[in-house]
Amino acid sequence: MTTIASVFSARALRAAVALSAVAVVSVLGAGGVASEGSPAPDQIWRSIFARPAARAVDELEAKKQALGAMLFSDTRLSRDGDRSCASCHRPESGYSDGLRQARGRDGTALKRNTPHLFNLAEGKAFYWDGREPTLESQARVPLTAENELAADWARTLADLGADLDLRAKFAAAFADGGVSEATVIAALAAYERSLVSPLTAFDRWVAGDEAALSEQESRGFRIFVGKGGCVGCHGGWRMTDDGFHDIGVDSDDPGRSAVAGGAAGIPAFKTPGLRQVSKTAPYMHNGSLATLEDVVAHYAGGHLKRPSLAPNLVRDLDLDAQERSALVAFLKTL
Numbered sequence: 001m002t003t004i005a006s007v008f009s010a011r012a013l014r015a016a017v018a019l020s021a022v023a024v025v026s027v028l029g030a031g032g033v034a035s036e037g038s039p040a041p042d043q044i045w046r047s048i049f050a051r052p053a054a055r056a057v058d059e060l061e062a063k064k065q066a067l068g069a070m071l072f073s074d075t076r077l078s079r080d081g082d083r084s085c086a087s088c089h090r091p092e093s094g095y096s097d098g099l100r101q102a103r104g105r106d107g108t109a110l111k112r113n114t115p116h117l118f119n120l121a122e123g124k125a126f127y128w129d130g131r132e133p134t135l136e137s138q139a140r141v142p143l144t145a146e147n148e149l150a151a152d153w154a155r156t157l158a159d160l161g162a163d164l165d166l167r168a169k170f171a172a173a174f175a176d177g178g179v180s181e182a183t184v185i186a187a188l189a190a191y192e193r194s195l196v197s198p199l200t201a202f203d204r205w206v207a208g209d210e211a212a213l214s215e216q217e218s219r220g221f222r223i224f225v226g227k228g229g230c231v232g233c234h235g236g237w238r239m240t241d242d243g244f245h246d247i248g249v250d251s252d253d254p255g256r257s258a259v260a261g262g263a264a265g266i267p268a269f270k271t272p273g274l275r276q277v278s279k280t281a282p283y284m285h286n287g288s289l290a291t292l293e294d295v296v297a298h299y300a301g302g303h304l305k306r307p308s309l310a311p312n313l314v315r316d317l318d319l320d321a322q323e324r325s326a327l328v329a330f331l332k333t334l
């Protein structure tokens with residue numbers, strides 16, 4: 001028999017405490033008891049996974065977002081007039097594209113899988129290797145990359161500026177009013193900051209509705225925060241620590257080790273947020289895992305074993321068929 005006490009391992013509790021010291025302190029202050037090895041009260045998990053209050057958006061910001069939404073799918077941002085950001089970050093696929101690796105202009109595969117774009121307003125670094133510090137600096141890259149949009153700024157700005165309706169929208173959204181590189185980028189970034197993953201069954205559970213998760217989903221949650229150790233990296237409401245880790249994905253990609261800030265010899269990648277994860281297959285930086293079942297099998301012994309593996313990755317995780325299904329069922333509630 002698995003008791004609640006045994007699934008809430010000391011390891012998971014320590015991870016939880018590290019994640020949300022403030023929340024834990026406030027729960028304990030309210031009379032809770034949580035010592036090493038004892039069950040973590042659900043109240044602690046609820047505060048760890050609770051969403052912050054929605055970001056206040058003033059009228060000008062709302063106009064930037066609306067303009068950015070239009071530009072995001074505007075093919076005038078590409079040299080051949082046939083692609084846009086939304087060609088790869090498709091809204092109906094969780095802002096991903098369903099491909100193992102993104103497809104470039106010339107039809108060949110790009111190096112990596114197209115990530116979703118949910119909840120990036122609080123992101124700390126962008127791309128799988130975190131090489132871009134802001135959404136603004138990131139957006140400039142695909143715009144002119146030869147195998148992505150390959151835009152010629154002068155022509156793009158002339159095309160956009162010739163559209164009177166669009167010009168009026170720039171004038172309304174920006175104090176300086178002009179159609180420029182800076183305003184195009186600012187509008188795209190404002191739109192991306194507005195992409196918040198929708199409320200789900202898990203949020204209802206977090207808000208206190210015990211019945212929001214089925215028995216199987218709830219069992220999966222216990223594994224996520226317990227013996228699976230998933231919460232050690234996928235904690236917080238976005239379900240990411242914004243960190244970079246080697247979790248033993250089979251690939252030749254050096255990841256973070258090839259960019260400033262990375263550690264030599266450690267093929268680490270950014271922990272992706274797991275909200276809406278059932279919509280964003282395939283998974284990992286190289287799209288090498290086709291389904292959530294494959295992801296769970298990866299963590300349950302299927303990963304490469306090497307010295308650079310993250311210290312907080314649970315080694316030798318043993319999950320039987322029912323536990324695997326439960327964990328997958330939980331991931332689908334996000």
Ligand code: HEC
Pocket residue numbers: 083084085086087088089102103104105110112113114115116117120125126127128129135138139142143147148149188192
């Ligand atoms: C050809 C497909 C393609 C196009 C077009 C494209 N992207 Fe991407 N995008 C990708 C891929 C692939 C990555 C991951 C690359 C990497 O990590 O090295 C990515 C990463 C990103 C990220 C980082 C997300 C994260 O979690 O770190 C953002 C933000 C983003 N793209 C926004 C945009 C915007 C804005 C546009 C349009 C200006 C755009 N993309 C156009 C394929 C594309």
Ligand code: HEC
Pocket residue numbers: 224228229230231232233234244245246247249269270271272273274277280282283284285286295296299310312313314327
């Ligand atoms: C040591 C930190 C760490 C732990 C612990 C961890 N993950 Fe991850 N997770 C990552 C990183 C880093 C990636 C991306 C790796 C890559 O692309 O090579 C990832 C990727 C994923 C993905 C793919 C998401 C996508 O958009 O491609 C899923 C799903 C996932 N993890 C679920 C889990 C589950 C379930 C557990 C527990 C069994 C877990 N993770 C434990 C760091 C971690």
